Amino acid sequence: MEKVLIAVDATGGSPGIMSLLREAVSEPKNIILLHVQQLEGNTLMTAMLSDSEISTIKDSIKGTEHKEALDRKAVKVLTHYKKELESVGFRGIKTVVREGHPSEEILRVAEEEHADLIIVGCSGKSRLQRYVTGCASREVEKNAKVPVLIAKGVGMGCGEHDHVWNGREAYVAK
Amino acid sequence: MKKILVAVDDTKDSKSVLTVFNNLVRPPEEVILLHVERLEGRSMMLDMLGEAELSTLRESLRGTEYKEELDRKAEKILNYYKKELESGGLITVKTVIKEGIPSEEILKTAEEENVELIITGCGGSKGIDRLVRGCVSKDVERGSAVPVLVAKGTVEETSGLREATLAA
Numbered sequence: 001m002e003k004v005l006i007a008v009d010a011t012g013g014s015p016g017i018m019s020l021l022r023e024a025v026s027e028p029k030n031i032i033l034l035h036v037q038q039l040e041g042n043t044l045m046t047a048m049l050s051d052s053e054i055s056t057i058k059d060s061i062k063g064t065e066h067k068e069a070l071d072r073k074a075v076k077v078l079t080h081y082k083k084e085l086e087s088v089g090f091r092g093i094k095t096v097v098r099e100g101h102p103s104e105e106i107l108r109v110a111e112e113e114h115a116d117l118i119i120v121g122c123s124g125k126s127r128l129q130r131y132v133t134g135c136a137s138r139e140v141e142k143n144a145k146v147p148v149l150i151a152k153g154v155g156m157g158c159g160e161h162d163h164v165w166n167g168r169e170a171y172v173a174k
Numbered sequence: 175m176k177k178i179l180v181a182v183d184d185t186k187d188s189k190s191v192l193t194v195f196n197n198l199v200r201p202p203e204e205v206i207l208l209h210v211e212r213l214e215g216r217s218m219m220l221d222m223l224g225e226a227e228l229s230t231l232r233e234s235l236r237g238t239e240y241k242e243e244l245d246r247k248a249e250k251i252l253n254y255y256k257k258e259l260e261s262g263g264l265i266t267v268k269t270v271i272k273e274g275i276p277s278e279e280i281l282k283t284a285e286e287e288n289v290e291l292i293i294t295g296c297g298g299s300k301g302i303d304r305l306v307r308g309c310v311s312k313d314v315e316r317g318s319a320v321p322v323l324v325a326k327g328t329v330e331e332t333s334g335l336r337e338a339t340l341a342a
Contacts, residue, residue, distance in 0.1 A: 001197065001198055016321075020321060023175045023200065023290075024175055024199060024200060024290070024291050024321065024323075025198055025199055025200065026197070026198055026199060026200055116197070116198065117198050137315065138315060141315070141324045144324075144326060145326060146326055147190075147194050147198060147323060147324060147325050147326050148323070148324045148326070149321055149322070149323045149324075150315055150318075150321060150322045150323075150324070151321050152318060152319060152320055152321050152322075
């Protein structure tokens with residue numbers, strides 16, 4: 001396999017991703033590590049915003065502490081995975097940071113980079129949102145032109161029936 | 175990887191699992207090849223039936239021509255994919271036929287067989303159904319304890335499956 005796109009959200013997912021890369025899929029020559037920054041946190045809002053509104057948000061938070069925190073997180077997450085992957089011998093790793101809707105950005109990057117396979121976890125969404133629309137991975141899976149591997153297990157956020165409806169938590173969504 | 179579950183049906187889309195299997199996946203020791211017979215055709219109804227109703231449906235279909243037709247079809251589909259999978263190298267392929275709601279049977283079989291990965295095509299859901307639910311039913315993705323690989327794209331050169339399985 002030439003290229004695999006791995007969308008990573010938080011640092012917890014590495015055991016799942018490592019075992020998939022080493023045991024399940026054939027060895028990729030290139031790995032694109034993608035982190036999508038959600039500019040407005042985990043609200044349902046983003047799904048309702050249009051491109052122009054999103055770009056207004058992008059502009060208005062430029063240079064703010066919030067954006068700086070997001071940038072730090074992105075760097076932290078991507079370096080974490082890059083190191084982990086390199087430590088077990090993977091080469092040709094490219095990291096990419098995007099801002100916006102996770103599923104849309106994942107699909108866009110997959111197309112731009114001509115990925116052969118997309119690996120996603122089930123992250124980047126609040127519980128309520130997951131309950132309503134399923135995981136970001138579902139939107140990716142629905143619309144992708146290439147195969148999609150939905151990772152499970154430790155820290156991928158999707159296993160263990162994580163998104164079973166829990167009313168109280170949904171309202172406290174950050 | 176020891177065991178992989180590959181779920182197939184008679185749609186052209188389903189054939190993309192072969193491409194995925196050959197190109198993207200490390201060859202496992204054993205493949206569980208599963209076909210789920212949809213007792214009521216392609217309607218969306220099925221999801222609304224309870225276990226009890228489903229088993230009544232199973233009961234009433236037993237021995238009918240319709241069921242025999244489904245069985246013949248299932249066997250043809252599984253034979254086709256078994257051959258294709260085996261042509262790729264030395265792997266054991268075990269075929270399984272289930273009846274009922276595809277997503278549930280896929281999950282059940284995955285658990286029974288202790289597979290480490292599920293590969294499924296985008297088939298089985300078309301049009302509105304696909305638009306509403308995505309490729310695999312939400313339930314496979316949500317309920318599965320193991321990774322799920324959704325195959326995409328069709329392989330033209332292996333056309334003729336539909337004709338092969340549906341003819342005669």
